[in-house]
Amino acid sequence: MKKSQYSKTCTCALVGIDGFLIEIELCLLPGLPSFEVGGNCDRAVRESRDRVRAAINNSFYAFPKGRVLASYCPATFPKSGSAFDLPLALAVLEASGQICRPLGASPIASFGELSLDGRVHTVPGILNRLLALEKAGIKDVIGPPCELDFHKFLTSCRYHIVTSLSEAVEIYSGIVPSDDSIRNRQIEFSKNTEQESSDSSFSMLNRLTGQEAGIRAITIAAAGWHPLLLMGAPGCGKTSLASAVAEILPPLTEEEILEVLLIEQVSKITSKRRNLAERPFRRPHHSITASALLGGGVPPKLGECTLAHCGVLFLDELTEVRPQALDVLREPMELKRIHLARSSWRVSYPADFLLIAACNPCRCGERLEPDASCRCSEYSVERHLDRISGPLYDRFDLVAQLNRVKAPTLEASLDQSDDTRAVSIQTAIRFAWERQKKRCKDFGEKFFFNSLIPINQLMAFMQMNETCLKFISELAEEMRFSFRAFHSVLRVARTIADLRGAEAVAEEDLALALEYRLTLPSILSERNNTA
């Protein structure tokens, strides 16, 4: 009779972007040869049985004869993906007595996908899993190579990179290399992301000289995290402006770097960011569907909203995006999070993005140009802009009207490219952010951007004097502001004052904020007081 036919090992499952500690128990039972897994596993996990059997055989170990039973617990979490191949193989080997953990060794966790010949492949969410395991008190983790050099995010946990099942067995059985060699191996596999410095940064802004109105708009949007809609004729620089936003935004903070990394790790997309502190910039094609924008599927995948977390979500040709897809944006714009429920999955993704959208004002696009060459009928303009629903249009704090830059201005701009411009804008934005942070702290609020000031706090945040208050209420009456429009003018004015470095909002801030209330009637109107 054999000594032990039972083994237990740790691994980590992903739900959304969060990792959870999972224990795999394995037991060899007498009976006809079979291999069963249980514990809320999906098809991909059950497929791992054949890979594990092949990998064990091809690594010159023997797959046990008889009945093999594996159980994943807790069974409440849904489990998906191929990351459980490696721990399952190790559990099989230990239960069949081919390897064993040294006596008194601390628990070790592992994850990774096995190929049929016994090599270990990478899986999504390595960093997410490591952080979860570290939190659960695991000291050693075996896993596949990772492109990211994440050692600075780990404090007590040692990550042993392995490329094959045999290497994993070595570490599992207690042949632990020195810390230096672990580190060297991490560096060996990581792509040196930090080395590529930002040589080509601030290139976009130089191309935009002359488009002062647009630069002002993106500066205000970035400074107060206000959703921005750029409206103008084709070729007036809407897309370049949106790309320039990524350049003028201050880099990510340490906390945000981790948040963005966790999302990137799970999403399996290769990051185009030049360094870790660069903010994400997502630019989905306008044929995007609602679930691609928001996230969806079983298990729920990340949507563009989440991928743009802490960065910019740029929707070009907003009027061409299908209305159903656009309207799902309303919720994440308010909550800054997305809660998805799909069969047994309940996940919550962060989605604090800066929405920048661009569209033409009418079908021919010339509506707002001063030469009045637009011949679209009012009806067709109305139909064109109807694709953006009223509630969504209302949520754009800034609607910036862009006009084409005239040729002489363009020529002049080619001569004087100014690298310091973007830096100075970025500095101004950073100072505006500092002011907002400080003010919110004084008020004891958790939020920080002006776009999030709740209505009941708004007046206190504005710190306007009497004349200013009278001015804005008269304006609101004359221009027939809606409730929401009135508040977004105030919020934008607050940001403009912050950019100026002033504590109290003045008339001129309100006046400039007014420029960005481009209402639908004022795009249409050619006839007015006829009645």
Next chain:
Amino acid sequence: MSVSCTENNNELLLAQAFVLASNKCKISLSDRRELLRQASTLSNLLLKLKPEPGEDSEISLREDVFINFQISFREAYKKLRSESESLPRDVTVTLCNDDNFPRRLLDIDSCPPLLFGQGDNWDILNSSYVVSVVGSRTPSHYGMEVTRCLVADLALADVVVVSGGAVGIDTLAHRHSVAKGGRTCAVLGSGLNRPYPHSNKSLFKEICSSGGLVISEFLPDTPPKKQNFPQRNRLIAALSDALVVTEAGEKSGTLITADFAADYGRDVFAVPGSIFSGRSRACHQLIQEGASLLQSADDLEIIRPRQMEFPLSTGKEGGVGVGARRNLSEEELLVLQCLCIAPAGLSDLSRRCELPVERLALVLAHLQRDGFVERARGLYTSRVSAF
């Protein structure tokens, strides 16, 4: 003598039969007038056997043509009587020898022998001063304001405003005249039963109920045909003492009206606009060709309105905003002057006025609050008509 249709359908049937028959026999306008003058009423004409070759007769009608005419006149009359269901309502008719026929029309060679009208206020066309206001069908904001102010002043001075009832300036002229309690006359290029444009149907009703008149020289069921409109334009020119073109771009149809007015010896006035916008090109062309430049209703000389609104300090009615008629600062004047040349966006305007954007935004906000400036097609537009 005009007879209301409800009282006497016969007169209207006769009038229609007369037009149908004389069209069929290709009788010239002057002969038609002469026929009516001699017969004095249409029923006489129906009974009479042949024209009297009197000494004062200028008629050039051959006898066989006349007999032909009379036969078709009777036939048409009979036919119309049998189809009494197609009778137009509220329509009146006036003959060129009637007392209330617009006397100004008698000056011209192509005076119609009779006119159909909706409403019974024929006398307004014989009042002491009648002005035609015409212009572009797609006016700019500036053109709309000019029309509004001019017509308001004319209404105050109790001057009758004649226009074509088309969309654009015509509609504005009628509408503002009605709004100010003035009397106005619309001259249609289609029959009265088929008013064109259809969207103005309610406006025509308003005109009639406010003491105005809608007239047409065409049979009530005539559809709006392209060739009818220049013919209609000659009536607009002839009905008035002066013709004002408030805004018209290149190749505008109003040039035809102005040509007729000049031919008939009417005064032609044109309101200038910006040379940059190109929306007033026809007005400028008229001025170059000798039309008088109109800056205010005063320029029409005969009018002495009680209260002039044109040129005015603000486009606002009755001062809705705070201090709508307040004094403007120097910067505000500068901005308004720039905007009067052409509407502009913020950046453009900042370059034009040489003001920093922040300052300009403040000036614009004040101007918007007080109703001097508004945003149309996204561009800042002056609501003030003139300086």
